[in-house]
Amino acid sequence: MARRIRFIEALREGMRQEMERDPSVFIMGEGVGPHGSAFKQTDGLCAQFGEERLRDTPISELAIAGTAVGAAMMGMRPIADLMWIDFSMLAMDQICNQAAKLRYISNGQVKVPLVYRMSTGKSKSNAAHHSGSFYSWFINTPGLKVVLPSTPNDAKGLIISAIRDDDPVIYLEHKLLFNVRGDVPEEPFAIPLGVAEVKREGTDLTIVATGAMVGFSLTAAEALAKEGISVEVIDPRTLMPYDGATILTSVRKTGNLLCVEEGFRYCGFGSEIIAFVVENAMDSLRRPPRQLTTMHTTIPFSPPMEDYVFPNPERVAAAVRALLKSEA
Amino acid sequence: MDNAMKVRLLETMLNIRKAELQLAILYKNGKVPCAAHLYEGQEAIAAGVCAQLRVDDCLTSTHRGHGHCIAKGMPMKEMIAEVCARKTGCCGGKGGTMHLFKPDIGVMGTIGIVGAGIPVATGIALAMKMQKTDRVAVSFFGDGAANNGAFHESLNLASVWKLPVIFVCENNRYATSVAVWRSTSVEKIGDRAASYSIPGVTVDGNCVDEVYAATEAALSRARTGQGPTLIEAVTYRVRGHYEGDDAAYRKQGELTEAREHDPIEYWKQKLIEDGVLREEDFAALAAKAEAEAEEAAAFAVDSPFPAPEEALILTAQI
Ligand SMILES: Cc1ncc(C[n+]2csc(CCOP(=O)(O)OP(=O)(O)O)c2C)c(N)n1
Ligand SMILES: [Mg+2]
Numbered sequence: 001m002a003r004r005i006r007f008i009e010a011l012r013e014g015m016r017q018e019m020e021r022d023p024s025v026f027i028m029g030e031g032v033g034p035h036g037s038a039f040k041q042t043d044g045l046c047a048q049f050g051e052e053r054l055r056d057t058p059i060s061e062l063a064i065a066g067t068a069v070g071a072a073m074m075g076m077r078p079i080a081d082l083m084w085i086d087f088s089m090l091a092m093d094q095i096c097n098q099a100a101k102l103r104y105i106s107n108g109q110v111k112v113p114l115v116y117r118m119s120t121g122k123s124k125s126n127a128a129h130h131s132g133s134f135y136s137w138f139i140n141t142p143g144l145k146v147v148l149p150s151t152p153n154d155a156k157g158l159i160i161s162a163i164r165d166d167d168p169v170i171y172l173e174h175k176l177l178f179n180v181r182g183d184v185p186e187e188p189f190a191i192p193l194g195v196a197e198v199k200r201e202g203t204d205l206t207i208v209a210t211g212a213m214v215g216f217s218l219t220a221a222e223a224l225a226k227e228g229i230s231v232e233v234i235d236p237r238t239l240m241p242y243d244g245a246t247i248l249t250s251v252r253k254t255g256n257l258l259c260v261e262e263g264f265r266y267c268g269f270g271s272e273i274i275a276f277v278v279e280n281a282m283d284s285l286r287r288p289p290r291q292l293t294t295m296h297t298t299i300p301f302s303p304p305m306e307d308y309v310f311p312n313p314e315r316v317a318a319a320v321r322a323l324l325k326s327e328a
Numbered sequence: 329m330d331n332a333m334k335v336r337l338l339e340t341m342l343n344i345r346k347a348e349l350q351l352a353i354l355y356k357n358g359k360v361p362c363a364a365h366l367y368e369g370q371e372a373i374a375a376g377v378c379a380q381l382r383v384d385d386c387l388t389s390t391h392r393g394h395g396h397c398i399a400k401g402m403p404m405k406e407m408i409a410e411v412c413a414r415k416t417g418c419c420g421g422k423g424g425t426m427h428l429f430k431p432d433i434g435v436m437g438t439i440g441i442v443g444a445g446i447p448v449a450t451g452i453a454l455a456m457k458m459q460k461t462d463r464v465a466v467s468f469f470g471d472g473a474a475n476n477g478a479f480h481e482s483l484n485l486a487s488v489w490k491l492p493v494i495f496v497c498e499n500n501r502y503a504t505s506v507a508v509w510r511s512t513s514v515e516k517i518g519d520r521a522a523s524y525s526i527p528g529v530t531v532d533g534n535c536v537d538e539v540y541a542a543t544e545a546a547l548s549r550a551r552t553g554q555g556p557t558l559i560e561a562v563t564y565r566v567r568g569h570y571e572g573d574d575a576a577y578r579k580q581g582e583l584t585e586a587r588e589h590d591p592i593e594y595w596k597q598k599l600i601e602d603g604v605l606r607e608e609d610f611a612a613l614a615a616k617a618e619a620e621a622e623e624a625a626a627f628a629v630d631s632p633f634p635a636p637e638e639a640l641i642l643t644a645q646i
Binding site: 030031034035038056057058059060061062063086087090123124125126127128129130295296297298300301302303304305306307308309 | 472
């Protein structure tokens with residue numbers, strides 16, 4: 001039965017149910033134990049499962065990421081919390097050279113079923129070292145799957161799939177979404193990786209949006225509807241492997257594409273989607289596709305500058321209008 | 329240490345304390361746009377170390393770095409204005425509470441990634457040595473950072489290359505909610521120096537005279553080409569990890585005990601006993617520091633925010 005709960009509760013419930021089902025699942029990271037994690041994602045889990053399965057770690061990102069690899073090779077299913085995506089950079093070798101590659105180079109003799117959880121994106125003046133959206137680094141690494149849910153329902157269904165998956169999965173939690181509420185079934189359920197969802201149907205233009213940008217795009221679509229512009233909003237939910245078929249179907253219908261994301265533009269997820277659509281459905285594009293991303297800059301601290309560099313619903317709406325006015 | 333230095337240490341500690349308490353108020357009043365990590369209770373460490381540094385010596389610091397900036401000579405106004413996200417701050421509002429710089433007085437950066445300042449300070453020391461100066465670099469970091477690879481790699485390298493760097497580990501007994509004994513293999517982090525064949529000492533970080541003496545020895549080694557030293561200064565984080573953290577995870581009684589061993593109170597009593605200071609002198613120094621902090625807060629709040637477009641200055645635009 002579905003109830004309205006917060007994103008963070010849905011995520012926690014998914015982890016709890018998997019830990020109840022499968023004794024090989026455990027969580028480790030800085031403060032995940034009795035304290036319940038930086039954003040309270042694991043609140044109460046330590047009381048239920050004990051410190052053996054909710055393992056507080058030192059501030060040792062490389063060791064956290066690497067011990068997760070070793071434990072996973074031996075049949076455990078670790079969930080390693082790296083707190084902020086910005087801190088995952090201290091563990092890049094273990095994530096991108098070890099976790100991502102061991103199944104391949106062993107010719108399938110070992111597998112690495114683990115989840116790296118990390119918070120991502122803008123919050124309030126978190127500044128240069130705590131505002132990152134670097135997921136395209138992981139998308140660009142063969143062997144990794146990358147998940148970025150935008151609703152409580154997706155948060156639960158995708159964490160369950162991520163835990164059950166036999167490959168390493170990067171599971172991203174957007175800081176602005178933790179308290180968003182939505183309907184979520186109480187019983188365990190899995191949303192398959194690699195399946196997009198059309199969050200709003202429309203006929204004039206397709207927006208492909210991820211994470212917090214999904215909500216911004218839906219707000220923009222609502223405003224644009226009043227101007228007679230019908231926008232379809234697609235959330236890929238899994239960024240790698242992404243659901244190209246759903247995106248192509250939509251673009252073939254609308255003929256226009258705007259990619260909205262919080263990552264940077266160059267070699268970003270949006271650039272990839274545009275390349276994919278151009279390669280596969282050039283004939284159905286009526287206007288050149290465009291991207292709206294965070295500006296290509298280090299994230300500044302002061303609110304006026306910070307607000308200036310990120311997308312927001314008004315900027316999404318403006319980008320849609322500009323695209324539709326552009327030369328066909 | 330002469331009497332003037334004794335008083336100067338007290339002044340520095342008071343300046344840091346009053347600035348941090350002003351920031352706590354500014355935070356409550358919504359003038360600080362994100363939660364800040366305050367340094368209250370650890371003032372003796374920044375003061376005792378920085379008092380002996382020259383202007384051309386350099387430091388790196390952490391997310392809890394306001395105190396180090398003040399002790400190294402950053403005007404309170406520039407620090408507080410930066411934390412309040414104003415154009416008049418030391419980084420024009422780009423850096424914020426976790427990213428403070430003022431290279432002309434040797435503040436080479438407070439850094440938001442735990443441990444990341446340690447190799448940077450090591451590299452600063454490398455340049456100082458290659459440039460044939462007798463300048464010294466100091467890296468301040470927490471107990472939590474001492475469990476990060478950056479710490480171990482830097483100590484080893486600094487030892488092998490005999491670099492003029494002092495590693496100052498402020499063991500305030502917590503890294504966020506995790507108590508140091510739950511995450512750290514040694515009782516004394518100072519003991520880790522032995523693994524890297526450098527001197528390591530553990531001192532009471534709430535006694536500025538102990539910090540001062542340890543720094544004096546480390547500085548003379550560094551300035552004369554004898555290489556790095558690790559100083560562990562044991563203290564206690566009397567505030568939450570950040571403003572707004574209720575720190576419910578503390579052990580019972582710990583906070584009260586720590587409050588009784590306040591670094592400023594300790595030094596004040598000592599100076600009174602030694603006849604260096606009278607109660608009314610202390611009151612006057614405290615009032616002066618408080619007035620300066622209030623003035624700095626008013627300056628910050630009256631300062632303009634940067635213009636939105638300034639975000640793109642210094643960014644490579646394609
Ligand atoms: C590499 C990295 N991992 C995790 C964090 C999150 N974090 C910020 S401060 C902190 C605790 C630091 O503890 P310590 O080094 O003892 O310094 P203190 O806060 O006690 O001054 C953590 C885990 C971070 N900023 N950087
Ligand atoms: Mg600490």
